Amino acid sequence: MREITFSQATLEAMDEEMTRDERVFVMGEDIARQGGIFGQFKGLPDKFGKDRVKDTPISETAIVGAAIGAALTGMRPVADMHFADFMGVCMDEIFNQMAKIHYMFGGQRSVPMVLRAPDGLINQAAAQHSQSIEAWFMHIPGLKVVIPSNPADAKGLLKSAIRDDSPVIYFEHKALFNTRGAVPDGEVLSPIGKAKVAREGSDVTLVSYSHCMGLSLKAADILAGEDVSVECIDLRTISPIDKETILASVAKTTRLVIAHEAVKQGGVGAEISAIVAEEGIDFLDAPIVRVGAPFTPVPFARPLEQAYRVTPEKIAEAIRGLF
Amino acid sequence: MREITFSQATLEAMDEEMTRDERVFVMGEDIARQGGIFGQFKGLPDKFGKDRVKDTPISETAIVGAAIGAALTGMRPVADMHFADFMGVCMDEIFNQMAKIHYMFGGQRSVPMVLRAPDGLINQAAAQHSQSIEAWFMHIPGLKVVIPSNPADAKGLLKSAIRDDSPVIYFEHKALFNTRGAVPDGEVLSPIGKAKVAREGSDVTLVSYSHCMGLSLKAADILAGEDVSVECIDLRTISPIDKETILASVAKTTRLVIAHEAVKQGGVGAEISAIVAEEGIDFLDAPIVRVGAPFTPVPFARPLEQAYRVTPEKIAEAIRGLF
Amino acid sequence: MIIFRKRGGGSLSAKKVKEKKGLNKYPRTLLEQFYRTMLTIRSFDKKVEEKFLAGEIPGFVHLYIGEEAIAAGVISNLSREDYIQSTHRGHGHTIAKGADLKRMMAEIFGKKEGYCKGKGGSMHIADLSIGMLGANGVVGGGFNIATGAALATKMQGKNNVSVVFFGDGASNRGTFHEAANMAAVWDLPVLFVCENNQYASTTPYMTTTSVENIADRAAGYGMPGVIVDGNDIFAVYEESQKLIDRARRGEGPSLLECKTYRVKGHYVGDPERYRTKEEVDKVCESNDPIDRFECTVLDGKLFSREELDAIKASAGKEVEKALEFARNAEEPEISELFAGVYA
Amino acid sequence: MIIFRKRGGGSLSAKKVKEKKGLNKYPRTLLEQFYRTMLTIRSFDKKVEEKFLAGEIPGFVHLYIGEEAIAAGVISNLSREDYIQSTHRGHGHTIAKGADLKRMMAEIFGKKEGYCKGKGGSMHIADLSIGMLGANGVVGGGFNIATGAALATKMQGKNNVSVVFFGDGASNRGTFHEAANMAAVWDLPVLFVCENNQYASTTPYMTTTSVENIADRAAGYGMPGVIVDGNDIFAVYEESQKLIDRARRGEGPSLLECKTYRVKGHYVGDPERYRTKEEVDKVCESNDPIDRFECTVLDGKLFSREELDAIKASAGKEVEKALEFARNAEEPEISELFAGVYA
């Protein structure tokens, strides 16, 4: 199969969906003139015009609010958040309007829009440009939250998100944009709400997503050399959560570790752990262990950022502790 | 001991702290002229002047941002959020500035301020005026988050929050303001970061906080009649979390239920459950069960709001399921 | 306190009155619509107040009483395909846009037949089928939604407009700034209508707002800012018409500030300790928009007292019917709680 | 494109030049300070650029090159007790406020001896001991913090001012609106200094901003809005002085828009595909603030070329020392990661 970058995969998704449906358009800061910080919009303005690929003012409440208004009145907007770190600026629009309108208005009209949010650690970008805040959004009823780990799902989930009638938040890790992976030709649609067994194993279930998924697969490689067979699950969607896939895997392996880049306290890992402690505790032969960032803002200096990061070795170490 | 309302307890805390330290002041919408929606500021403007009890424009980013600036330059502001539901408006100020400044600037200066956030269900106020969003803030390093369940802690935690050098978010449940409880005369300081065993028991640990704490105590009463002895823990602080108290209780009772008003998915209960599944799984003789709201926005109609609510009966039922 | 224009005195001849007010250009049906809309809003909100105080209606309710000329005047310029975005004080806008009183009242009562199946309540009534994009419990939450609807309109090649109503208090939200700038820089067909009723909840306008007139802020976005007596429906209608036509012509957004006064408490049940009864009474007596309309059309001999009374009675009857409907309607089933989280 | 004022030609006599520019009123020490500050900023940021491109500096770095007259001109009016709030493009402000170059450079290198112990980096340098409230990675994140510092000042009975620098792009954030309104309605001693460098990252100012001048927005808050040639340090100094003095007298906030141009990429490494090299070169050649200062003082015979060169050399040496310091400084220990989450 051909290999393309994560960035190209998102670009193909946009291109195909904008071609398929002329109600789809995209707006955000600095996306048209230079093609986006990660090249993820390159060429779109030439193909679809500046009207459908809009550079906005630095006005996050206007970007999200206007997308909501347009979605309510017949369009299917994609709004780019530049960096997920700026979602606090338009948090009210996200949780009080976008997420609630369909329910609160009795289902009169849906809000078919996608918020694209590049997140995570890259390049020592420090406290305000490195965050993983996806856990907040899994606590907000009405939103779907997807978070691909590889180019194929980057394409498939973005296409599914654009076609979904509910508002979808699409987290795309900054450090993934340049990574390459196999993407089938033609239509690729990844189902929203379905996790994927990325690697089969029998001794322990390792749940992860986004950039940390790659680290998890590396940890599984390390442990394979130590005769520990790790089953890796790529969540792909964090809301609604695919409990079934997780519980089925834990039933088989009897051990569970969850790894993510976000700070551990109050993270997605807590929810996964709690689901299993509630619905599958009898499967377990060991404590449920979470691997995440320490409870600190992201530091700038190289050694500190390094110490802050989740690594394959840290994940492997957590797994070794279960045996 | 004398009994006063939760609202009066917060008022005494403000009064005493503003008297003790002239750097303390409070600002927010509609707090001075009518004394706050819940009477929680009544009389303060007369005693301390409109300069120290300030009515602001409807500008939540200015309220929190200005509090940060004032805190950095020698004051100790208390900022009132009117309703916690509006914290999305100033989420950037909360998580990117207030929470991070001390760490990100290498500890040069602290940000001693308190955000008061009335939250929770009251009066069929519907989707945008009923929310419990405390879980977001436990996922933000740099913030302390307190959430009293009774007048004594309302006073003690507010006083401690004002004296704390770190930024503190103080959630106060709207339905608690009119409730009465014993509050000692004189100085009352509740420790931040310490949970409290509100009722001793031996069969199951029930962790809760805020308005739901009262419901939990009622559930314990119901179950006492069924010969189930429930140990009730009032978290009081949700970040940093007091793991020790929880783990010690579960070690004794071998069962754990967590109850809160917020939606279950991604809530504080997930973190508590995950902590125990990680550090105390061997204590457990049963699954860890969480009781929270269903994953929907808060509905308006009475029967729907009623069905949405956590009740003592629902908590009791969850506990019964463990035996 | 602002000074309201005095209403036309009874000493002029009917002809003079009509000329002075430019009434000749108004078709009788439009005048009747003005009156019927204002009265419907008034009697609807009086009924809501009554039933709230009687304990039949829960939640938070904000009344539009005394501000009827704004919704009725502005929205008379709109078609069903145009959009409006409302506020927490939304009954008036919703009625003026042509919503069904029965479904509104049922929603306020939390009933299954309500606009939102009882899930929204007073602060969240919407009727997407008539371009009413929703009331909003977040002050200033609607500016950008309106901008987005205007953007859609423009992209779809339609010539509809999007009108957003907002209070003096809301004008200090950052969302106003972001929406106004975006609408202006993209030449979107938006009309920003400020209902300056002198108060944001307990707070007098001038204590929280750094300019005399909200309209003065329009220049900062390169858009026209117009001030109008918000209790004079003729003035509101005419000024908003110019700005709406301008938007339809593709000339971009503008801001209309309607000076009015909130004669009722902020919400039903407000103890109103922040102002005197005298202050309120003065406005009620001298500046009621419905009284002013009546005087004008009576002075101009366009309607007789009897004709007006008949309209009033019919509006009142509609509201009674809505009330009956709402009371008799069913409460939603519990299963509704779980429905509609996703589309 | 804005038209910059032409610089004084060499054809006038020194006396005429001094009169024309009003240079007689400037003490020599102040002129020297202007020059030294601008040069220090210039050579600091050139060095940072060089070392970033050489791979020695990580993270995101935004250069102040070409805008030095603004920081140097405005901040020359401030004392140590006054506050400034900076942006992502913050080195210039920080140097002008009197920060230690060594600790700045060490911070940019991520070293333990840096201002933030290496935890902040270029975008988060602060020096609370000299009233520098911090750079900010959030565009528009500083407006309200500055307002709050001014509020504190006022409550503490001091007569200090709070100056917030912001870009043309930042002027479209809602936080600008909320801060400006609050500062104005409470008469706070805030100076809002817009560095209109024509671009927000890749976006030309006029494509995202609905007014010709950001200063035109000041009227919407009832505050003075002044436009100045941001590459003329004399003009910047004098206009900001008036507004700062006004604030100190308790007359409230104001807005100063400094027209300038971002001659470097948005960040070091920016491919700059959104503008032509010619556009940039034209400004560099004709409108460099340091060149313009030099011409003026040389024409006015206030400094000789040799004197200027000596100052330049000494500024360069300070920057070299800072670089040496930063390079030799230690990296923070891992334990530092966990320190300082709470106060």
Ligand SMILES: Cc1ncc(C[n+]2csc(CCOP(=O)(O)OP(=O)(O)O)c2C)c(N)n1
């Ligand atoms: C963002 C936000 N902040 C605060 C509130 C609480 N609140 C509800 S209505 C109101 C006053 C609104 O005043 P104005 O905009 O003038 O409208 P009016 O009520 O006068 O029609 C306030 C402060 C809110 N709903 N949303």
Ligand SMILES: Cc1ncc(C[n+]2csc(CCOP(=O)(O)OP(=O)(O)O)c2C)c(N)n1
């Ligand atoms: C709230 C927010 N939105 C977007 C960004 C990304 N961003 C960083 S700098 C910048 C451009 C800023 O332009 P301007 O305010 O004119 O300042 P300049 O860089 O020209 O000095 C943008 C969009 C950000 N940091 N914060």
Ligand SMILES: [Mg+2]
């Ligand atoms: Mg008002």
Ligand SMILES: [Mg+2]
């Ligand atoms: Mg700029």
